Amino acid sequence: MIGRLNHVAIAVPDLEAASNQYRNALGAKVGEPQDEPDHGVTVVFIELPNTKIELLYPLGENSPITGFLEKNPSGGIHHVCYEVDDILAARDRLKETGARVLGDGTPKIGAHGKPVLFLHPKDFNGCLVELEQV
Numbered sequence: 001m002i003g004r005l006n007h008v009a010i011a012v013p014d015l016e017a018a019s020n021q022y023r024n025a026l027g028a029k030v031g032e033p034q035d036e037p038d039h040g041v042t043v044v045f046i047e048l049p050n051t052k053i054e055l056l057y058p059l060g061e062n063s064p065i066t067g068f069l070e071k072n073p074s075g076g077i078h079h080v081c082y083e084v085d086d087i088l089a090a091r092d093r094l095k096e097t098g099a100r101v102l103g104d105g106t107p108k109i110g111a112h113g114k115p116v117l118f119l120h121p122k123d124f125n126g127c128l129v130e131l132e133q134v
Contacts, residue, residue: 001084001093002082002083002084002131003082003084003085004051004082004083005082005083006051006052006081006112006130006132006134007045007053007081008051008052008054008079009053009055009077009079009130010053010055010056010076010078011056011057011065011068011069011072011075011076011077011078012055012057012075013069014057015042015044015055015057018055018075019033019044019055022046022055028047028048028053029046029047030044030045030047031044031046031047033057034111035059036059036110036111037059037060039064039108039111040058040059040060040062040063040065041056041057041059041063042056042058042059043055043056043057043111045111054081054111056078065078079118079127079128079129079130080128080129080130081116081130081131081132082129082130082131082132083131083134084132084133084134085133085134086133087107087115087117087132088107090117090131099119099120099123100119100120100122101117101119102119103118105117107133110132114132115132115133116131116132116133117130117131118130118131
């Protein structure tokens with residue numbers, strides 16, 4: 001059902017510093033910050049030959065990243081994102097297996113302009129999982 005790894009998301013306390021670190025220290029291709037108000041984050045994508053790194057920074061008072069950074073002030077891996085061909089079929093199959101889809105189960109449009117869903121970390125070995133339809 002799942003396809004390739006789309007990205008690994010890292011919550012960061014300082015988006016500019018993290019972007020500069022990837023750009024200057026690692027020589028990575030770093031995109032421009034983009035606000036994602038529906039998700040309460042500002043994101044920066046780092047392009048790698050085989051996948052992407054997504055830097056996450058809180059956007060607004062109700063950002064889910066705020067709580068994560070309170071528990072992890074230095075930042076850390078927030079989630080992994082896998083590609084799926086059909087997000088609704090994937091959602092239905094996962095629900096049949098007992099996996100919990102966060103929110104009301106309706107896909108939202110993600111940072112790449114494609115439908116996404118998140119799966120409860122307690123159902124996936126403590127890892128928050130994002131699915132993105134390709």
